[in-house]
Amino acid sequence: MKETAADFIAKSTIKAADKDHRRKINFNIGKYNAVVPQGKQQFTDVHLARERAKNIKWKAIETLDKQLENFEAAISKRGAKVIWAEDAGQALDAIKRICDEKGCKILVKSKSMVTEEIHLNDFLEKNGIESVETDLGEYIQQLDGEPPYHIVTPAMHKSKEDVAKLFAEKLGTDPKATPEQLTLTARKVLREKYVQAEVGVTGANFIVADIGGIAVTENEGNARLSCAFPKTHIVVAGIEKVIPSITDLALFWPLLSTFGTGQKITVYNTIVTGPRQINETDGPEDMYVILLDNGRTNILANEKQRESLYCIRCGACLNACPVYKNIGGHTYAATYSGPIGSVITPHLKEMGEWKHLSYASSLCGNCTEVCAVKINLHELLLENRHEAVNEGHSSFGEKIAWKMWRQGMLRRRWMNMASGSIKNWVVNSLLKGWKRHRGEMEFPKKSFNELWREKHGKN
Numbered sequence: 001m002k003e004t005a006a007d008f009i010a011k012s013t014i015k016a017a018d019k020d021h022r023r024k025i026n027f028n029i030g031k032y033n034a035v036v037p038q039g040k041q042q043f044t045d046v047h048l049a050r051e052r053a054k055n056i057k058w059k060a061i062e063t064l065d066k067q068l069e070n071f072e073a074a075i076s077k078r079g080a081k082v083i084w085a086e087d088a089g090q091a092l093d094a095i096k097r098i099c100d101e102k103g104c105k106i107l108v109k110s111k112s113m114v115t116e117e118i119h120l121n122d123f124l125e126k127n128g129i130e131s132v133e134t135d136l137g138e139y140i141q142q143l144d145g146e147p148p149y150h151i152v153t154p155a156m157h158k159s160k161e162d163v164a165k166l167f168a169e170k171l172g173t174d175p176k177a178t179p180e181q182l183t184l185t186a187r188k189v190l191r192e193k194y195v196q197a198e199v200g201v202t203g204a205n206f207i208v209a210d211i212g213g214i215a216v217t218e219n220e221g222n223a224r225l226s227c228a229f230p231k232t233h234i235v236v237a238g239i240e241k242v243i244p245s246i247t248d249l250a251l252f253w254p255l256l257s258t259f260g261t262g263q264k265i266t267v268y269n270t271i272v273t274g275p276r277q278i279n280e281t282d283g284p285e286d287m288y289v290i291l292l293d294n295g296r297t298n299i300l301a302n303e304k305q306r307e308s309l310y311c312i313r314c315g316a317c318l319n320a321c322p323v324y325k326n327i328g329g330h331t332y333a334a335t336y337s338g339p340i341g342s343v344i345t346p347h348l349k350e351m352g353e354w355k356h357l358s359y360a361s362s363l364c365g366n367c368t369e370v371c372a373v374k375i376n377l378h379e380l381l382l383e384n385r386h387e388a389v390n391e392g393h394s395s396f397g398e399k400i401a402w403k404m405w406r407q408g409m410l411r412r413r414w415m416n417m418a419s420g421s422i423k424n425w426v427v428n429s430l431l432k433g434w435k436r437h438r439g440e441m442e443f444p445k446k447s448f449n450e451l452w453r454e455k456h457g458k459n
Contacts, residue, residue: 004333004353004354004356005356007333008331008332008333008356008357008360009356011327011330011331011333012326012327012331012360013437015326015327015328015331016326016327021157021328022325022326024156024157024158024159025156025157025325025328026325028153028156028157029156029319029325032261032262032319033319034262035261035262035263036258036259036261036262036316037262038262039257039258039259039261039262039263039264040258042254042258042264043254043258049251049255050255050371050372050373050374051374052251053251053252053255053312053372053373053374054310054373054374054375056243056244056248056251056252057243057309057310057312057373058310059244060209060242060243060244061240061300061306061309061310063244064239064240064242064300067207067209067242067244068207068209068239068242068291070209070210070212071207071208071209071212071242072212072291073212074209074210074211074212074213074273075212075213075273075274075289076212077212078212078273078274078275078277079274079275079277079287080212080273080274080275080287080288080289081286081287081288081289082288082289082291083288083289083290083291084291084293085290085291085292085293085294086293086294087293087294087295088117088118088119088292088294091118091236091290091292091294092118092120092123094288094290095120095123095124095201095234095236095290096123096127098199098232098234098288099124099127099129099198099199102198102199102231102232102286103198104129104197104198104199104232105128105129105130105198106129106130106132106193106196106197106198107124107129107130107131107132107197107198107199107200107201107230108132108134108190108193108194108197108199108200108201108225108226108229108230109121109131109132109133109134109138109200109201109202109226110134110135110200110201110202110203110216110218110222110223110226110227111133111135111137111138111154111203111218111222111223112201112202112203112236113148113151113203113313113335113336114203114236114237114238114292115201115203115236116147116148116335117238117292117294117335117336117348118236118292118294120201120236121133121142131201132190132193132197134190134193134194134222134225134226135154135218135220135222136183136186136220136222137153137154137155137156138154139186139190140154140155140158140163140166141154141155143166143167143170143171144166146330147330147335148329149328149329149330149337150315150318150329150337151313151314151315151318151336151337151338151340152260152261152313152314152315153315156329157328157329157330160178160179160182163179163182164176164177164182167182167185167186171185171189173185190222194225194226194229194230195229197229197230198230198231198232199230199231199232199233199234200225200226200227200228200229200230200232200233200234200284201226201233201234201235201236202214202216202223202226202227202233202234202235202236203216203235203236203237204216204235204237204241205217205241205256205312205313206241206242206243206248206249206252206312207237207239207241207242207243207291208242208243208245208246208248208249208271209242209243209244209245210244210245210246211245211246211271211273212273212274213246213271213272213273214235214237214271214272214273214289215249215253215269215270215271216268216269216270216271216272217253217256217257217266217268217269217270218266218267218268218270219261219263219266219267219268220267220268221267221268223268223270224268224270227270227272227283227284228282228283228284230284231284231285231286232284232285232286232287232288233272233275233283233284233286233287233288234287234288234289234290235272235287235288235289235290236290236292237289237290237291237292238292238294238296239291239292239293239296239297240296240309240310240311246271249269249271252312253265253266253269255312255314255372255373256312256313256314256372258372259314259315259316259370259371259372260314260315260316272287274287275287294348295347295348295349296309296348298347298348299344299347299348302347304380304383305343305347305380305383305384307375307376307380308340308343308344308347308375308377308380310373310375311340311344311373311375312372312373313340314372315338316370316371316372317338317339317340317367317370317371317377318337318338318339318340319370320366320367320369320370321338321339321361321366321367322362322364322366323360323361323362324337324338324339327360332345332357332360334349334354334357338367339361339367339377339378339381340367340375340377341357342357342358342360342361342381342384343358343377343380343381343384345357346358346384346388351384351387351388351391351393352388352391352393355384355385355388355393358381358384358385358388359385361378361381363378363381363382364378365378412449415447415449416447416449416450421445423443424440424441424442424443427441427443
């Protein structure tokens with residue numbers, strides 16, 4: 001527990017002082033911030049659209065068991081096989097069984113945060129299966145041996161010079177190659193993998209309950225190729241991704257693209273409802289859908305935190321968060337970073353070990369302000385802190401300090417007795433951590449209350 005928090009503090013201290021890193025991430029986030037307002041103009045009333053989306057997700061999550069059963073019944077009729085996985089181990093075992101049955105040696109994978117959550121690439125590598133990321137950003141990160149940096153833009157922290165250097169080292173390209181040349185190189189490599197792969201893995205942006213379909217939205221077409229070229233298609237999706245009806249996509253697809261990248265709609269939007277049918281010429285011969293819990297029912301059972309399951313992974317809260325923009329995605333050491341990651345990670349993993357993420361926030365509320373489905377993220381961060389204390393995940397010294405603070409705050413006379421010199425001594429001598437990255441704090445000799453009484457009298 002202490003090691004995880006200490007590691008976070010150490011990494012965030014380094015990253016916050018890394019001006020080159022801050023320049024890159026703020027440059028890339030700035031490009032999104034410039035176009036998101038333009039994308040929002042497609043909505044007659046963007047606040048109403050967000051409210052409607054929140055209500056739809058409320059319905060989906062409140063009736064989650066029924067929605068998932070409807071999905072399973074519908075997609076099973078068309079030959080897809082649904083597998084329920086309680087945790088990462090069950091999901092990985094299911095994927096390995098499928099790969100073994102199909103004699104899989106090469107697997108292509110489209111961008112999927114949930115497969116990052118279960119560490120699928122490492123698992124497959126240990127079992128002698130080559131897993132190839134086909135999203136350009138994910139491919140860059142895989143070449144560099146790094147996890148995704150951002151929910152939407154995996155290589156956001158890299159400049160074009162960084163990518164050119166990486167490709168030169170790994171693929172032998174010109175160190176001065178342009179982004180266009182680098183993209184064509186990646187395309188050439190990945191196109192060969194699509195043909196060679198026996199299995200393709202995708203995530204799901206949405207699970208459409210009424211039609212039994214998987215909705216995927218993307219800009220590169222890699223998800224379509226990953227599920228169409230190989231003979232076997234495996235979908236790995238968190239159970240919270242469900243929406244009740246196909247008609248809901250008319251709202252959710254534009255919201256996701258606008259709040260994620262500023263686009264009115266992403267380039268490729270696909271609905272997959274099963275393997276290749278008798279009268280069809282394209283598509284996989286077999287399709288499996290793994291519905292992953294992995295701690296999500298912990299959040300579902302928590303009435304106050306349940307709202308966090310509404311998240312559609314647009315990444316807007318990351319782009320808005322002043323903490324994320326200074327310490328970056330890898331500092332969180334979790335699959336989901338930024339405000340939404342700080343809310344859900346302590347529940348997906350273990351509160352005692354990950355409660356420190358809930359304190360990595362200024363509580364400015366900007367994350368709530370920009371959320372596509374109006375999740376009250378800053379309030380959920382506060383609720384995490386409250387739950388951590390109630391569960392006993394706070395030190396004895398911390399408890400005593402807050403009790404003393406509370407007693408002082410409830411007694412005006414005590415506060416006035418603590419003159420400026422006493423307050424200065426407490427902050428600058430006892431609270432040594434305050435001065436580590438800040439100058440000394442100087443309190444005035446008299447409080448505002450004392451000055452007011454001197455000027456206006458006791459009344």
